[in-house]
Amino acid sequence: MVAPACHHHLHGHGPCCCGSPLLQQFHRRIMADLSRRHFLGGSAAMLALFAGLRAPRLVAEPSRQPRGPLLLTGLRLFDGSGTPPREGVALRIEEGRIAAILSAEEGTRLEMEGERIDCGGRVVMPGLIDAHWHSTLAAITQAAAMTADVGYIHLVAAREAERTLLRGVTTVRDAGGPAFALKRAIDEGLVAGPRIFPSGAMISQTSGHGDFRMRHEVPRGSTTSLNEIERQGVATIADGEAEVLRRTREQLMLGASQIKLMAGGGVASTYDPLDSTQYREEELRAAVAAAEDWGTYVMTHVYTPRGIQRAIRAGVRCIEHGQLADEESVRMMAGEGVWWSLQPFLMDEDANVYPDEARRESQRRVSEGTERAYALAERFGVKTAWGTDILFSPQNTPSQGRQLAKLTRFYDPLTVLAMATGNNGELLGLSGPRNPYPGRLGRLEEGALADLLVVDGDPSQSLDFLADPEPHLRLIIKGGRIYKDSLDQARA
Template identity: 75%
Template structure:
């Protein structure tokens, strides 16, 4: 059987959104609707987003490729990958017959799984903190929707959202209203009073029994909880809204207005209350924390993922390894991608974390801790285009294939901790039979370096999510 010929027509707003145009409206209203929907989706034009819907429904056979399967193993040659109904159907010999599939010639390039950012703020990454606190909430979500499509077009096909109101955007992406990565949402960051998620101004303290919620709490950015009962309530609220995992603040931070970096937050009993509520729903708790004391308290309470932790000591790292917990690290190195702080105190905290980052990656490898990659870009629209540069930095600590495996197969294992709360059942971050068909074709050789990640617009030649082609420059 002859292979099907591939024809990808340019995408126009009317093609992409025809299903949403009201036929009973006036031409002017229809034109306005199309313009607004295009703005909401953040479309970049015909050379970026593919109009072809065929990839999800008809078989595809990707040929003439070098395969990185997400495990960290060496690249494989002389193979082909068959995709059907949004999943990897088979890995075949390179000369396999198409058998009715549409053939995609990868031109000898590398085929790899879609990337996974395990520490991403979907709603808060691409907007300044001032705008997030003062703008209309609709504006905040429009900015987030545009950034979601840009995230996908960088080759990031899944993100673990670690705090913020991402539920509506997740639904819109899942329903095909806008383009973006799969979102594993945590919902509001749960914080004690004076904790890392307490964004109140000084004049809002004290808080009385009848004091209304803050704007950040109403919008779902954060939730303040003190005592086991309140932690239970706030955790259960996020689970009710659809959280795939829960985020608690267990220590201070660099950017904090009030809580010092070395502070320990939530008692062990409070942390345990959140862990129990999550466990009752079959999922887990992750915590923001830097210090040994906070890390150890969280692990004793049953927390499964330590976010940051750059100030950990050997005892804490041994404990992480012993408990089988995950260490979700970010390459905070006080470099060109760091946030800029006007005061000396926060710059000093930033310096401590940067020094700790180098030690953390060394200890994570020495004690064989489950390690994830993420970026934690927050309130920094200038930095979101550099998302993958944060991954390329890992080659300072790991060989390129090991670093790339961390952002694919290993992060996929972390996402699976959500168990029955996993919104996308199936294997992510791997190219193997039955895995979800999130695939990239790239110009570059990850066995040598990850430099190609610094310019995804140029080097990402094909981007596929769930078997559907979102970008094709082959």
């Protein structure tokens, strides 16, 4: 399927459509409706968009809270560290956390009120964490955004949140966009979905990767009002240290768990070419300082060595993309302990098809860079995160698990699985006191949040079972609550 052409950068599975006229009109409609709702009824009226929503499920089964403590027996435990699965253990879950890891014998002898689930020798593993996801815009097409009612657009996002959870992704780090309302709706139990670590609006310089204005909107005067993209919280333009400081603090005020800045160009961009370097070092430092004052960190969209190195010198803690990095840049990442959030941007079945040679060439450069990036990350021991960055591509959201499984071409399966569980959980921990879900994520150990999967598959051999989640993910638990149970066994 050929996706509709867009005018901004490639997100691996298709071009980023963030700055297209279609999306700009879509955001104007969203903001007009939300502003009207807020004026008439306040925040409750805005949240009412989600009230009573029950999205279609991949399995016809309601979620449920176990009756008291939950004991999982008959399992092999992959704890998220990357070590092979352990046998002869049992898990006790209580009040949404892992209360204890017991021996199989202890589990058999334990007398308790609650539920026992025999996993039938299957692997129990932490829920997956997608470190680069766009919760609001992953599953909406350009055509739907242009023609649908605003309520429908919100329903699509909520439905996709549930489907994301049922693919085994129990947590996402939202890499930019208005995800605060959806996060709240999920946390309050109005809809099912993963935990969301929101970044809020992407912060960009004028002419940067988050400047989505049309040409007729330039120049911007000192008294010119914000454009619709900025008002609705997708992106915001900030030039100079003072403006960057203000916009960063605004996102923190709204509840951002980390800050997202645009520090370089993208593929097939209208204004900012792929090789452009964005933000002066002092501007980046202003955002880093504001984030650090709140106990959290800055992540940056950037591809090139010059942009990567500038971001690292400014104190940025996580590089998003970076597929054109050279050895010097990767050495800097490793030396400074900077995270590298990579996505499998490859010219494969999940990539978009471009009609013109210029964008195909840019796509080729990024794809080749992806191959080099994973090799360099492993060679220099850089802390590497996994994310998908699916945006505006509902045809690609079902491939989320496959985007992880394909990384076995670069690493052994257990290393890949650790990247999407324990490693990504460590990355999320950089948000410190801004962490909206205090507790250990991505690991199955005493005291950790009880987000886990029971799977038909052997992760020490292959991760192909993640590419087809419906038959292979037998039990999905988030926060101790069961969202899917297709295990065939008697309950004690």
